[in-house]
Amino acid sequence: MRSGLAGAWKPGTAKPVPQAVAVEDLNDETSFTIHASVQKQRHQLSVYKQRDNLLYLVENHGTTIVVAETGSGKTTQIPQLLVEAGWAEGGRTIACTQPRQIAAQTIAARVAEEMRVTLGTKVGYSVRFDEVATRGVTQIKYMTDGVLLREMMSDPLLSSYSVIMVDEAHERSIATDILLGLLKKIIKRRPDLRIVVASATMDIKAFHDFFDTSREKLQNSIHRESVPNRSPAVLSVEGRTHSVLIHYCDKPVQDYVRTAVSTTIAIHKIEGPGDILVFLTGQDDVNAAVQMISEEAEKLPRALVALPLYAGLPASDQELVMRPSLSGRRKVVLATNIAETSVTLPGIVYVIDSGFSKQKFYNPITNVEALVAAPISQASADQRAGRAGRERPGKCFRLYTEDAHAAMRPERLPEIQKGNLLSTILQLKALGIDNVMQFDWLAPPPAELMVRALELLFALGVMDGHAKLTSPLGHQVSELPLDPMSAKMLLTAAQTGCQKEGLTIAAVLTVQTIWASGRERKEMDEARAQFAVAEGDMISYLNVFEGYLHVKNRNQWCYENCVNYHALAKVAKVRSQLSTLLQQLGGPRQQQHDGDVKLVAKAVTAGFFPNAARLEAEGGNTYRSLRGNQELFIHPSSVLFRASPKWVVFQSIIFLERHYMWNVTAINPAWLTELAPHFYQLKG
């Protein structure tokens, strides 16, 4: 480095391109060993085809389980090669799962173009609300991991598929983790099923060992004949990334937002052309940094344009960062984690990595979910650095010391170990996994998270004393794409003649908030007050949705009423899907009690009774949770903030300076003992 940055930064080290097998080392029918540390035996593999400097291998006997560490192109090409190998014949389909909808859709479109076929014929995709595929015709189907998981509920052996390729396995989404566990289970009954696990992580041992059942075979002589040898083949394919020079700070950084700003300015002054990507933790950090850089940039001779990027940003603002910068101008994008995997920006040559991201932590004892800025993993740090080397060699400035980097956990924590497991456990039950504690997890969630989930499912009445789904409630709840408390609320509402209201509330609770962001607080309070009713937030949403439905220009109406148009559009979509599912579950039900909000509030209580709280003293604003006796407050944005009703139920708790209840409904305490006598008893 030249002067300016040199003082603060340790000399950089060039990050090597990931270890890969050189293409020229391999010939047809060559027997070879890759990743010697992982492989205990050699695999007979045949080179199937070579294209674009990428290599694809297919094991030439038995079931193929390829754990592939691959570069760009594998997602589009491996499935095509499998089709050419004849694995999609006889009406069978090759499935390729992705953790994100947008990836499934765009990759499918690209492959259809490469194969010169119409999307939806030989190549298709399936994501929620949008399936473009033809049964019996589609040979390659790109789909979200969640869609395949849902399909397993009606077809547990995935009988229409010949190959399942689980892509981006290193991201460890909840659906992918469950899928891998279930696949390992079903290959015992489907010896013809091929599985390809594609992961970008350097540490592929976890996936390899997970599918390596050769040891189990020795241990279990009863199954010796029926279980084929399944030591997975490991395939490593070179990714086409450029080297990225990595710099560390020589001492810990006090304020990573300020340091990110000063480093940006220094890069702009000293370094050659190329845009800058800065990883920060949240909206506040991003907006503060944008402001600071914009002020600094005014004093500089060469133009530097600062742009924010986070998921909550309106779509039009997100498009701004995708545009190439004008000549002579340098662009700096201040982003959250969204730029790590979900959004790929063109033109980035410099990356500044704060070393932090916001992560969700759930405390099963207090039932509190908190979002806190925490150090990232080494894998995430690599991923962030790699964003600088997509088009040409780049540089990455880490706002932490080399020692701090060494202290980071190597891999990111799987999502399944962090969150509330209610839906996950229920889904496994519905898939016939009776003993979830003994499920073959790729990484088991903490036992206390599982126990807590099982207790709550029992309390809700969806699971019986033998840990089996109840009938019909347990099965119905598992069929609905909702968290179990919302699902029970909806089913109760449908039973008691207020299905319409139940559908709206359940749909609204699937979005983070229906309110617009970035407005003045006073304006927001006034807008909310127009829809507010004494029963609370959830019932007030009914008024918002009614208003939205009955105007011509919804976009304008949303703007005028401080409502998020995109959120309500999604609510409408989810609501109609739920309505269809409800009909399939129990036939059409009569809407008997139009507008009886007491009945609706009672249905809300039937679902959310485990989250009940009581006002501590008349005239005060402190609540205590009935379960856990925790001090709680109504969130100031709630329509009940000033009303302080004596008894409430809530959707969730947010931890800020205090513990706040979110989405609050006022209830009659008699409902608690009536609806959940096993959970609440009257005192004295």
Add this chain to the structure above:
DNA sequence: TTGTGGTGT
């Protein structure tokens, strides 16, 4: 007395 890292059915 005022929030939202990122996904998904």
